[in-house]
Amino acid sequence: MKTYRIACIPGDGIGKEVVPAGETVLRALSDAGAGFRFEFSSFDWGGDYYRLHGVMMPDDGLDALRPMDAILFGSAGDPDIPDHVTLWGLRLKICQGFDQYANVRPTRILPGIDAPLKRCTPAQLDWVIVRENSEGEYSGVGGRVHQGHPIEVATDVSMMTRAGVERIMRFAFRLARERPRKQLTVVTKSNAQRHAMVMWDEIAVQVSGEFPDVKWDKELVDACTARMVNRPASLDTLVATNLHADILSDLAAALAGSLGIAPTGNIDPERRYPSMFEPIHGSAFDIMGKGLANPVGTFWSCVMLLDHLGEREAAARLMRAIESVTADASLHTRDLGGTAATAAVTEAVCRRLQS
Numbered sequence: 001m002k003t004y005r006i007a008c009i010p011g012d013g014i015g016k017e018v019v020p021a022g023e024t025v026l027r028a029l030s031d032a033g034a035g036f037r038f039e040f041s042s043f044d045w046g047g048d049y050y051r052l053h054g055v056m057m058p059d060d061g062l063d064a065l066r067p068m069d070a071i072l073f074g075s076a077g078d079p080d081i082p083d084h085v086t087l088w089g090l091r092l093k094i095c096q097g098f099d100q101y102a103n104v105r106p107t108r109i110l111p112g113i114d115a116p117l118k119r120c121t122p123a124q125l126d127w128v129i130v131r132e133n134s135e136g137e138y139s140g141v142g143g144r145v146h147q148g149h150p151i152e153v154a155t156d157v158s159m160m161t162r163a164g165v166e167r168i169m170r171f172a173f174r175l176a177r178e179r180p181r182k183q184l185t186v187v188t189k190s191n192a193q194r195h196a197m198v199m200w201d202e203i204a205v206q207v208s209g210e211f212p213d214v215k216w217d218k219e220l221v222d223a224c225t226a227r228m229v230n231r232p233a234s235l236d237t238l239v240a241t242n243l244h245a246d247i248l249s250d251l252a253a254a255l256a257g258s259l260g261i262a263p264t265g266n267i268d269p270e271r272r273y274p275s276m277f278e279p280i281h282g283s284a285f286d287i288m289g290k291g292l293a294n295p296v297g298t299f300w301s302c303v304m305l306l307d308h309l310g311e312r313e314a315a316a317r318l319m320r321a322i323e324s325v326t327a328d329a330s331l332h333t334r335d336l337g338g339t340a341a342t343a344a345v346t347e348a349v350c351r352r353l354q355s
């Protein structure tokens with residue numbers, strides 16, 4: 001039987017609760033006759049590891065992940081360690097080390113979810129945000145001089161390369177073409193940012209030539225926020241820079257009902273390295289360790305993981321189980337206005353997979 005090797009990295013905060021829940025659900029799926037099995041390896045990297053060893057993950061950590069088929073990630077962030085240390089020491093180290101340059105963030109209003117856009121039906125909000133995940137505002141280029149002095153200077157340079165922009169545009173056009181509406185919105189800010197974003201726009205025009213069957217338009221990022229609220233049905237697939245897409249995807253998740261539901265995949269489309277799947281919610285220190293976290297964002301990320309492995313049927317089966325659980329309000333966690341615990345939602349999804 002086909003065996004997939006999955007690395008589990010719970011990381012910090014509620015990651016330690018939702019990643020084991022994801023593992024449980026994936027196990028239930030393979031036990032229910034999916035026709036393949038999983039071999040999980042868990043890695044204790046993150047804030048606790050940092051306290052013991054002074055680093056978020058070992059220097060040769062990527063070597064341990066390399067042979068894996070995929071990575072299921074929780075979150076990086078610790079109340080006692082600066083955010084840039086936890087982020088760069090773990091998640092970005094993996095994303096950049098494995099050149100997972102496409103970050104894919106689907107958004108839908110799942111059955112039973114009380115989304116705040118009252119004039120919008122679930123059929124009118126079905127988006128995928130493609131986030132450039134390897135450069136731009138997160139390239140790490142910059143520095144600080146005269147630290148602590150009145151003349152202190154600090155810069156973060158948004159680096160855009162032609163190769164980097166071309167590959168994410170091509171990925172986004174390809175993804176848009178696979179979706180029923182074949183429609184892409186290129187998010188930009190070339191009115192104010194006169195160099196990198198102008199090149200971004202030019203490359204969009206150039207790459208669009210390879211996809212005559214995809215209908216596309218351009219939208220400024222600020223106007224895009226208003227359009228997401230006022231005309232959600234006018235959007236389908238979106239492509240945006242690292243920071244723009246980070247912000248837009250939180251808005252998207254909130255408009256679809258909760259940040260706790262939203263999934264993401266950090267993908268190396270060329271499959272040179274394992275891709276990494278995670279909920280977008282982060283560590284949520286306020287509820288960590290209490291068993292209250294919504295595991296749906298992790299489960300939906302597992303659907304993306306299965307799709308990436310080519311297990312379309314198992315992915316669809318897990319998605320149906322998730323949707324039948326969200327449809328039941330008694331299984332809603334606190335972020336959705338309910339009282340259900342992480343464990344109850346996990347059990348309910350497993351039960352539906354068995355039947």
Ligand code: IPM
Nearest residue numbers: 076077087246249264280282
């Ligand atoms: C996300 C998150 C992260 C990001 C944070 C935790 C640094 O917000 O995945 O959207 O900005 O990349």
Ligand code: MG
Nearest residue numbers: 246247250280
């Ligand atoms: Mg974010």
